Amino acid sequence: MTKAPASALISAFLEMMAAERGASPHTLDAYRRDLDDYVGSLKAGKSDPVTAGDGDMRRYMAELGAAGLAPRTQARRLSAVRQFHKFLYSDGYRNEDPSANIDSPRQGQTLPKFLTIDEIDRLIAAASNHSGIKGKRLLAMVELMYATGMRVSELVELPYAAAARDPQMLIVRGKGDKERLVPLSDPARDALRDYIAVRDAFIPSDKSDGHTNRAGQSSYLFPSRGKTGHLTRQMFLNMIKDLAVDAGVAPSRVSPHVLRHSFASHLLANGADLRSLQKMLGHSDISTTQIYTHVLESRLRGLVQEHHPLAHMGKPE
Template sequence: MAKALTSSLISAFLEMMAAERGASAHTLDAYRRDLEDYVASLLAGKSGPVDATEKDLRRYMAELGAAGLAPRTQARRLSALRQFHKFLYSDGYRNDDPSSNIDSPQQGQTLPKFLSIDEIDRLITTAANHPGIKGKRLLAMVELMYATGMRVSELVELPYAAAARDPQMLIVRGKGSKERLVPLSDPARDALRDYLDVRDAFIPSDKSDGHADRPGQSSYLFPSRGKTGHLTRQMFLKMIKDLAIESGIAPSRVSPHVLRHSFASHLLANGADLRSLQKMLGHSDISTTQIYTHVLESRLRGLVQEHHPLARMAGHGS
């Protein structure tokens, strides 16, 4: 009975997250895994989410630390628990929130990993030398990632309509179904045009009309024969890992998120401001964008050394 009740509570919470907050399928899966692990711990201690105490939550967080989970992972789990318990409280399943006084684990500042401009050039040059229609698709995807800083889920789920008319700006649907406009560079537009010429070859054949060789229809910019209907995040990850090896870059240093970080870091290093970057990345809070301030600090130090009169005078000695 307890298991059935907790399962229904988790399902109700996930339905709320999807309906009211526009959570993606990937986010919902992560929440489900985290909450199922939490509930299993509660049930082992003869408790449940409706009657769990602050002590139960602290014990669970201690278990995560003892299991060796990184502080960042622990913090993500705690965030899921907090949202779950706020839901239980607001919907009347319980009359308090036992998670309200629990602090997040201390985390060190982790700087984003990014590639140099030269390394990005090598990736793009290698992709441009790939033959055939798959080469055109690969180049278009890499150029779009680096030109816009999109999340990989946003890239693979781009609708065909967003890019069908050689746009100078791309409409990207991000977290919570929020839309934002991002500008396209000329190289990205060129690569996109070349890819659109061959896009139909990636659309599954329409066998329903008796023509197995005739392309069907797809609403995605990067269609696929898989059940999602579009190229998956996992497939794109494999594509750029292979591209990294061909470019003489360690594949462990390359991922879609590294391309996103590279976009942001290179923009800031060349004069962009944090507010503009926040809008292009689709961050709802400027504090998220501030992880890139290490680039600003480096640029400001360079400006002072190059232009401040006292810095120039110091180079002459006394």
């Protein structure tokens, strides 16, 4: 059994996640935060990742509950710790995996939050009323988000090459560097075409930032002058919160993930099947897509009530 500092073990785990599973920088940052928190708890209990037992893990989970963390957040932390310990066991840092007998926190079923079609229409109409090049960018991003159901990280990191030739299908690189094809609606293509015509205005004038080539062309569809070279998730969140105010929709109900949920829920409500939706959302497991079945259940109830002959028995004409 190899003894190593906790920080070195976490770094080795993150390197494995990046190299073998294609974890994104955002995912790796989240894992590091969760594992740093876990290691801090172990240190307080005079333990470490190599010597920790299931009692240490149960104490850590109890601490999370006492701190008031939601069951979903606790489950995410436990998932990170479990994967970490499986790595330590499989790579020979430990002789056993202490996470094997730890139960996940009980979670109530949380239905995805989504906007109505009318609210989406109001957001798009409000974006259309924004003038200038920023208005064209805003409209293009909202239309793309709702037309494809992309994750916000996928949207802001879209390469310019993916959309430069007025495509009918968009290639999206998702989790684990897996690529998928998603169709573009006509309104999304129109908005994208109008934005690309003014996109050069957003390219930084400093060509030495590592995100532009010698011709001054940015590799990102939505370039910015920030250190990432592209518009950030936080910037887009702020943009659509302001847009919600303009559209008369409560800003607390609007986020990039809500737009993704709205895309999925509206597709299912209008006849799409779960397998097709799974591919468009980039879910590796259909069980993840099944959170949207509440929409299917509602639609099926409506179909039965409207078309099944027994549903109308006993009702006055």
